[in-house]
Amino acid sequence: MTLLEDFHAQIRLAGREDEPRPGMVQDTDGPVRRTWSQDPAGFAMVECPAGLGEDPDHWIARQVDFFAGRGQELEWKTYDYDEPADLLERLRAHGFTVEDDEALVLGEVTDLLHPVTAKGVRLRLVDVADDGAFAGIADLHEIVWGRRDGHTQQLREELRRTPGTLDVFVAEAAEPMQVGPVVGSGQAVGHRVEVGQVVCGAWVRYSPGTDFCSLWGGTTHPAARRRGIYRALVAQRAQRASERGFPFVRVDCSPDSLPILTRLGLERVATTVPATRTP
The missing domain is CATH 3.40.630.30 (Gcn5-related N-acetyltransferase (GNAT))
Structure with missing residues (x-):
């Protein structure tokens, strides 16, 4: 396995992007992994390491509704190999703002x-x-x-x-x-x-x-x-x-x-x- 494959298996697919932290909830909604603060003023991040299946917009809309209902700002963390390949375009269509690129560096x-x-x-x-x-x-x-x-x-x-x-x-x-x-x-x-x-x-x-x-x-x-x-x-x-x-x-x-x-x-x-x- 490559180091990226090891990282994807050990960290992303296993839900280890973030370790458990005080005041934070880690859960899943279908194919979406979520980490969010119990305080609506705090941090919320989601990702889809195994893709979004046959109806990506359904799962995107569910996250929008859930966090909007909490009045909480949401970050969807995407990787350039995530599925669907047009994930960023779909997120834009659901009202997300795409921010600057960052690099995943391993070694x-x-x-x-x-x-x-x-x-x-x-x-x-x-x-x-x-x-x-x-x-x-x-x-x-x-x-x-x-x-x-x-x-x-x-x-x-x-x-x-x-x-x-x-x-x-x-x-x-x-x-x-x-x-x-x-x-x-x-x-x-x-x-x-x-x-x-x-x-x-x-x-x-x-x-x-x-x-x-x-x-x-x-x-x-x-x-x-x-x-x-x-x-x-x-x-x-x-x-x-x-x-x-x-x-x-x-x-x-x-x-x-x-x-x-x-x-x-x-x-x-x-x-x-x-x-x-x-x-």
Whole structure:
């Protein structure tokens, strides 16, 4: 089997796209696998790893009705090998907005174990009791993305309840840094980074009973870019995954991360495209 076939069998067909998390429901509706927050303001994602059968529009309409009835925004995660081949066109016809492409990247954890020195930062594993680290990740996301949401708190609760399926790392500034102007919180501002401030947060999730771990996060402060921090945190997470016995790694990555990961030895094996619908 190819690595993509292993991934499809062990992760997608087995319903392991997401491990069980606090406050999240994982269920199926016919051929559709669903992961959704019990809070309608939270995340909802569906996919169809085995295709949608003879009446795709029936199953699409059922998901639209279900999540619209909850007043919940929905993401349909598509892979370029999903059936039917015209899935994205059908989703558009049901009111979905097709977002930017992402790359599914797979490879061996050992390819990522090369030591990397990141300049001007300290890397460390985060304990669930570390208020400062989680607050720092939330602050970082507000600076970079212009919004502060509940994702960081959900991440912390996930670590508290299921510590065997998640490790969180941060990079903290070991020296002052400065950049400006950048766009943050809706306006162009300069940013100074103080010693001890979180400049990158990244985590690795494990799928027990499979061969796969997955890398997430990696948002980096504008003042801390081009210092090798992302690559160093990839190596840190790979080392942790290797110690836990996971031979393969999966990343859903942006165009910014793709060149870094392919240079490290991972391979782009598919394209994923999210389609979103607001009720």
